[in-house]
Amino acid sequence: MPNEHYFTPEPTAAGKRREFTVTVRGHRLRFVTEAGVFSRRRLDPGTRLLLAHLEVGEDDRVLDLGCGYGVVGVAAARLAPRGVVTLVDINSRAVALAEENLRLNEVENARAVQSDGYEAVAGERFDVIALNPPIRAGLAVVHRLIEESAGHLRPGGRFYLVARTRQGALRLGEKMRKALGHVEETAKRGGFRLYVSRV
Numbered sequence: 001m002p003n004e005h006y007f008t009p010e011p012t013a014a015g016k017r018r019e020f021t022v023t024v025r026g027h028r029l030r031f032v033t034e035a036g037v038f039s040r041r042r043l044d045p046g047t048r049l050l051l052a053h054l055e056v057g058e059d060d061r062v063l064d065l066g067c068g069y070g071v072v073g074v075a076a077a078r079l080a081p082r083g084v085v086t087l088v089d090i091n092s093r094a095v096a097l098a099e100e101n102l103r104l105n106e107v108e109n110a111r112a113v114q115s116d117g118y119e120a121v122a123g124e125r126f127d128v129i130a131l132n133p134p135i136r137a138g139l140a141v142v143h144r145l146i147e148e149s150a151g152h153l154r155p156g157g158r159f160y161l162v163a164r165t166r167q168g169a170l171r172l173g174e175k176m177r178k179a180l181g182h183v184e185e186t187a188k189r190g191g192f193r194l195y196v197s198r199v
C-alpha cells in the first residue's frame with residue numbers, strides 16, 4: 001500500500017521479518033521487526049540517545065508512548081525490575097511486535113496495548129513517559145502527545161522527548177516548557193536533541 005506510514009493504524013504492507021540484537025545500558029536485547037513499523041532495520045539513533053539518558057528507578061511506572069516494535073519499553077522494563085511498563089502505539093502491527101518482543105526478552109512486568117495517544121491509559125499516571133515522536137504524523141499529533149502528558153505524570157515524574165534538530169526539536173522543547181512548566185536539554189548528539197520536563 002503506497003500511502004502507508006509507520007503510524008498507519010492497521011498496516012497491510014507485507015515484508016520480511018528481521019531480527020537484531022542491541023545492547024542497552026548493559027542489557028543485551030533481541031527484537032523482531034517487520035515492514036510497516038518505524039526503524040525496522042536498526043535501533044534509531046534518536047532512540048539510542050533517549051535510551052542512553054533515560055532515568056528510570058527500579059520501581060518506576062513507565063509509559064513507552066508510540067512504542068513501535070517496543071525497544072524503549074523492553075529496555076525500561078529491565079531498568080525497572082520492580083516497576084511496571086506500559087507500551088502503547090496507534091499501529092496494531094507495532095503493538096503485536098512489541099508484545100512479541102516482550103516475550104522474546106522474557107519481560108514479565110510490561111504490557112503492550114493499541115492506543116491513540118493516552119486513550120488506553122486514561123486515569124493512569126507514570127513516573128516516566130518516553131517519546132520519540134511521530135513527526136510524520138504531523139505537528140498537531142505531536143503537540144497533543146506533549147500537552148496531554150501533564151495529566152499522566154506523577155509528582156516527581158519525567159517526560160522525555162527526542163527529536164532531530166532539523167525537524168524542529170527546539171520548538172518541541174519550548175512546547176514542553178509551556179505544557180509542563182519546565183524543560184531542559186539533557187543531551188545532544190548526531191543531529192538529535194533530548195529534552196526532559198520534570199514536574
Ligand SMILES: C[S@@+](CC[C@H](N)C(=O)[O-])C[C@H]1O[C@@H](n2cnc3c(N)ncnc32)[C@H](O)[C@@H]1O
Nearest residue numbers: 006007038047066067068089090091116117134
Ligand atoms: C518515531 S516512532 C518511535 C517508535 C519507537 N518508540 C522507537 O523509538 O523505535 C513513533 C511511533 O508513534 C506511533 N504513533 C503515531 N501516532 C500515534 C498516536 N496518535 N498515538 C500513539 N502512537 C502513535 C507510530 O505508530 C510510531 O510507532
